[in-house]
Amino acid sequence: MDKNELNTFIHLLQKVFTQKQPPFDLGLIVRESKNKIEVKEIFEEIKKFVDIERIVYDEKIFDEDVIDKIVDTFSKNRWVFLEIKKDVGSPLLNQLKHLANYNSFQLIDYQGKDIFEVKMPENSRLIVFAERDFIENKITYPHFYRLFGPTLSLK
Amino acid sequence: MLNPETIRFKSPEELKEEEIERKIKERGPEGEILGGIVFEEEKVIDPETKEEKIKRYIYIGNPYEERPIITKLETDANQEEIEAIKREIIPMKESFEILEAMARTYKHRQPLLIEGPTAIGKTYLAEKFTELRYGKGVKPLDFYCSGQTDVSELMAKWVPKVETEEEKKKWNEFLESVEAKEKISQIAKEVEQEEKLSQEQKLALIHKKLQELAKSAGLSEKTQWRFQYGAVPKAMGLIKNPDGSFSFDEQKGMGFTLHIEEVGLAEPQVIDALLKLRGKRGQLAEEIQLWENGGRKVKAGPKFWVFFSTNPPEEYLARNEVDPALARGVVFKRMGELSEESLRLAADYYFTYKLSEKPKEKPEGCILDIYNHPEIGREISKVVSAFHNDLSKELKKKEKDRTQRIPLTLDDMARVADALIDTQIRNKETGWLDLTETLKKLIRFYYLDRLADEDLKMTMENNLNELLEGDTGKIEFEGKLLTRKEIFDILVERASITEEEKQRREEEKKKAKERELKQAQFNAEDAVNSLLKNPKIPESVKKLLQE
Numbered sequence: 001m002d003k004n005e006l007n008t009f010i011h012l013l014q015k016v017f018t019q020k021q022p023p024f025d026l027g028l029i030v031r032e033s034k035n036k037i038e039v040k041e042i043f044e045e046i047k048k049f050v051d052i053e054r055i056v057y058d059e060k061i062f063d064e065d066v067i068d069k070i071v072d073t074f075s076k077n078r079w080v081f082l083e084i085k086k087d088v089g090s091p092l093l094n095q096l097k098h099l100a101n102y103n104s105f106q107l108i109d110y111q112g113k114d115i116f117e118v119k120m121p122e123n124s125r126l127i128v129f130a131e132r133d134f135i136e137n138k139i140t141y142p143h144f145y146r147l148f149g150p151t152l153s154l155k
Numbered sequence: 156m157l158n159p160e161t162i163r164f165k166s167p168e169e170l171k172e173e174e175i176e177r178k179i180k181e182r183g184p185e186g187e188i189l190g191g192i193v194f195e196e197e198k199v200i201d202p203e204t205k206e207e208k209i210k211r212y213i214y215i216g217n218p219y220e221e222r223p224i225i226t227k228l229e230t231d232a233n234q235e236e237i238e239a240i241k242r243e244i245i246p247m248k249e250s251f252e253i254l255e256a257m258a259r260t261y262k263h264r265q266p267l268l269i270e271g272p273t274a275i276g277k278t279y280l281a282e283k284f285t286e287l288r289y290g291k292g293v294k295p296l297d298f299y300c301s302g303q304t305d306v307s308e309l310m311a312k313w314v315p316k317v318e319t320e321e322e323k324k325k326w327n328e329f330l331e332s333v334e335a336k337e338k339i340s341q342i343a344k345e346v347e348q349e350e351k352l353s354q355e356q357k358l359a360l361i362h363k364k365l366q367e368l369a370k371s372a373g374l375s376e377k378t379q380w381r382f383q384y385g386a387v388p389k390a391m392g393l394i395k396n397p398d399g400s401f402s403f404d405e406q407k408g409m410g411f412t413l414h415i416e417e418v419g420l421a422e423p424q425v426i427d428a429l430l431k432l433r434g435k436r437g438q439l440a441e442e443i444q445l446w447e448n449g450g451r452k453v454k455a456g457p458k459f460w461v462f463f464s465t466n467p468p469e470e471y472l473a474r475n476e477v478d479p480a481l482a483r484g485v486v487f488k489r490m491g492e493l494s495e496e497s498l499r500l501a502a503d504y505y506f507t508y509k510l511s512e513k514p515k516e517k518p519e520g521c522i523l524d525i526y527n528h529p530e531i532g533r534e535i536s537k538v539v540s541a542f543h544n545d546l547s548k549e550l551k552k553k554e555k556d557r558t559q560r561i562p563l564t565l566d567d568m569a570r571v572a573d574a575l576i577d578t579q580i581r582n583k584e585t586g587w588l589d590l591t592e593t594l595k596k597l598i599r600f601y602y603l604d605r606l607a608d609e610d611l612k613m614t615m616e617n618n619l620n621e622l623l624e625g626d627t628g629k630i631e632f633e634g635k636l637l638t639r640k641e642i643f644d645i646l647v648e649r650a651s652i653t654e655e656e657k658q659r660r661e662e663e664k665k666k667a668k669e670r671e672l673k674q675a676q677f678n679a680e681d682a683v684n685s686l687l688k689n690p691k692i693p694e695s696v697k698k699l700l701q702e
Contacts, residue, residue, distance in 0.1 A: 010598060017576050018520060019510035020569035021243060021279070030604070062327045082398065091305040095417070097299045103276055106297060109383050113464040114403040115296065115393070135559060136607055141301050142420075142560045144468075145605045146273065149570050 001037055001045065001154060007062035010049045011127045012052025012150040024105035024120060026096070027127040030135065035154045039129060042154070043081050045126070052079035070095075070126070071105065077123045084130040087138050097124060100147040172225075179216040179223055187518035188243055188246035191254070192287065194230075194237040213237060213287055215258040217251040226258035231395075232290040240286050243511075244506045245565075247497035249275050250489060257284045260486050261412075261460045268418065268463040269478060271490030273562040274547075281414045284462075288412075289395060295412040295462070298386040300421040305336070309385045311447040313339070313365055316379040320536060330370050338368055347446040357449030372543070374587045385415060387432065388445065388453040390461075410456025411520045412675045419465035419477055426478045432461055433484035466562065468549075493565075498544060501565050505572035520577035523588040523651055531646045533574070535594065537630075540640050546602060546615055561605055570696040571597045587651040590643040591623050 013027045029042065038148065043054050053073045057066050065115070066082075073080045089097065097106045099147055103120045110116035120126070165173075181190035193214040198207055216223035230237070244250055253269060257280070260267040261414045269277050285295045298309060315330075319325045327530070329335050342364045346357050361381060370376040384403070392408030393401050415429070434440035439461060442452045468476050473483060477487070493501075502511055507529040517524055525531055547563045574597050582589035598619060606612045622628040624640045632642045650659070687697055 009599065011520070011578060015574060015577060017511075017514050018573045019505060019508065020566055020570075021282075021571055025570065028605070029471075040364075062324075062331070064327070070499070079250070090301055090305060090308065093301055093303075094297075094299045094308075098297055101281070102294055104294075106294070106387055108386065113400070114389065115401040117294075122253070132607055135280055140558065142304070142558055143417075143562065144559060145271070145561050146564065147564075148605075149599045151604040152600075 001130050003045070005152060006045060007049070009150055009152040010046065013127070014050075024103050024122075024125060026100050026147055027125065027149045028145070028148035029127060029129045029132045029154065030151060031129070033131070033133055034145045037154060039083055042129065046079075046081060050079045050125075051077075052127075056080045056085060057088070057092070058082045058085040063089040066092055067095055067105065067107070069094065071118050074118060074121055074124050075108065077121050079124055080126045082126060082128045084134070084139075086126055087140055088144075093141055096126075096128075098148055147150065170676055175214050176216070176223065179214060179225055180218050182218075188218050189214065191244075191246060191251050192237065192241050194232075194234045196234075215254055215294070217247045217248075217255045218246070219251060224255065224259065226255070226262050228258055228288060229402055230288050230290075232287060236277075237287065239291060244280075245501050245510070247493065247500055249493055249497055250280060252490070253277065253280045253488075254284060254315070256486070256488050257278040257281070257462065258430070264434075264460065266317060266432060266439055266461040266463065266475065266485040267488065268465070268482065268485040269337075269488045269635055270419070270465050271488075272492055273466060273564050274493050275490050276565060278416065280413075281462055282465070285412050293395070293399070294388060296390045296413040297414050297416060299416045299426060299449055300418050302420055302422060304421060304425050306340075306424050307447075307484055309425060310428050310431075311382065311384050311388060311445050313361070313380045313447065314383050315369070316381050316476060319446060322375075325374060329374060335372070336370070337364075342368070343446045346449060352507075354449045354451060361447075361449060376486040382448055384453075387428075388443065391443070391453050391459045393456070405453045406452075407596060408456045410459025413461045415461060415463045417465055418463045419468065419542065422479075423478075426481055428464075430480055432602060437484070437486070447542070468631055492673075494542065495540075498540050499536070502540035502543070505565075505569050506534065506536040506539065506575075507531035508572070510569075512576060514576065520579060522579045522581055525588070525650075526576055528646070529576040530651045531590070531643070531650060532572075534639070534642055535572075535590070537592065539571055539598070542598065542602070542615075542619055543568055543682075545618060549611060549615065550562075559607070563602075570601045578700055585648070585651075588647050590647050591640045594623070595619060610656060642644075 009027060013025060018024075029039065031039075031153050033044075046052055053072070053076075054055075055066060055067075070080050070082070075145070095107070098104065098106050099120060105116075105118040107116040107118065108114070130139075132153075175193055175195075179190040181188075183189050184606050192359065193268065195214065199210050199214060200206070211230045211233065212227050213232075214225050214373065216225035217347070232240070243489055244254075253275070256267060271277060281295055285293055286475075288662075299590055306536055315326050317326055340368045341363060345364070346352075349357060349360065351358050352360065357388060364475075365380050365463055366376045366378070384405075388405065389403055390411050390413035392403050392405045393411040393574055394404055394408050395401055395411065415510050418426075418429070423428070431443045432440050437453060442454045444452050463481075465477060466581050467489075508526040513526045514521075514524075543563055550561055551564070556693060571594070575593065578593070579594045580589045581587070599616075603612050608616075624638050626638075629638050630642070631637075632645075639646075686692055686700060
């Protein structure tokens, strides 16, 4: 893994000055088919730059629980490293799109409120990690790449 | 001579209309659009209290039209907020077409559906339109459709109240199963057919059936169930509180804006549910009945409005056309690609940093304060918009059979512009900004690394190199044919040299000019002397030359 590239990727996610709205981007790390680097290794490398928590989205977890975990991580002003291992379900996809469009979650009937808005704190970001083949063949939402700003391709 | 019989005095209303139209069509000294949205305050007498109060209005119209249709809407936003929102909208023709359609349909309580490519900014303008009516920072209620969208998320559902994590897990597993979803929807249908039952009796029947269902699935039949409204009824009955938060009242709520995105991806059962929103004379329904709640009705508040958006079918693999029944029940507006003129305008706005405040101090990582040099920004915008356009065309050809699509958006350009401020590479020889290399790196992060097709990636990298450094990318600059890299280098050099260096260069230039003048003077004197010495020149001419 090119550490300079990773450094630039993190820097681009951190950038403060922005004309784009919403200001902050979600980041995508794509592992290309030939690359054998372990996810853990990538996560540990990012950990050297920022305070980040890893969440695995797979068959064992429900969308609502992932959303709860992200909300909790944001409340601690930490970054989220979301490893996608199954097709993204409608509730999570809705929130990821909202996060990309408005830098916040918009939750209905959440924590006793009719409409609950959870803003992504200025010091938090969300990085999604997925394999190229998985994105291309398993993710059914056709505009998945569009949710993200900078993309780091690990060859 | 004027015929007094044909002189017509304009009414105050007509004069006011003309004034608003003039403001809508207002342009700046360079022809740039300044109008489109106009704020006004009016004094009105409250019919109940008879007190005078100020009401705020916005007028929205398309400034590109010779005779724009102007819509007046009440707003909670103040003038400062409206001006700030206006500054955040790139005044492209397409943006005003969309805003105008939104204002008109909102005023008449008609649902609007816009089908258009990602880049035209449907979501962004839905947000800006909501802000224009409610104030800065207020977002619409968003609902995103996908192939997996469940009708219950849109309309309503019953949720079991559970205490422990283990119970929650069991219930979630059960509720996510296809069998449970089918059975729950069956319960609603069965209750719907029980026409003779009162609402209370229907609710009791629902509870009984839900408990039976839980028992059959091996779960506790004593579980309590909670009714939860989905996005549609919520938007119908929302109330915006003075503190900016929202609360819900199914009978007295004022209603709010609901943006249903990517409706082209919705499954037939979701479309069926959305058809409930059709009301009389092309307007939105005034109420909807939810069988999930025993047939109880939810009223639509006066400010309830629905905006549907979707991408054109060619942006999806399955070519989902908008359902014909839905298309008939809405004001359906099809938009094409952004024009090249709009794309260039957007690029110019981003790279000359017109959309936000410029940094007060040079940020870390910034070698050249590019945001203070619009002459450089204008050249960059030409390169990036050309690259954006090329890639967009290539993507349309190459992605034909893939599930994943990468429609480019204006955000891609904005990201490059933003990052260019503090992610800069230094030229090791000059010590100044290496603009060509910096652009290449940022374009790779924002445009190219997303591409799965390695061949396309390589082709586009080569195209970018050619555009920046090759002969085909050459353009005329200050009378010379130069590559973009050469132009960037000249502009960066001019912007990078210090005041002292600038002065030294000016002095040198001045001295060189003086030397040239002196030389010209000597040359002239030599020429005159040689003429004076020439015996063939008549004395009368020599005399004139001496004078």
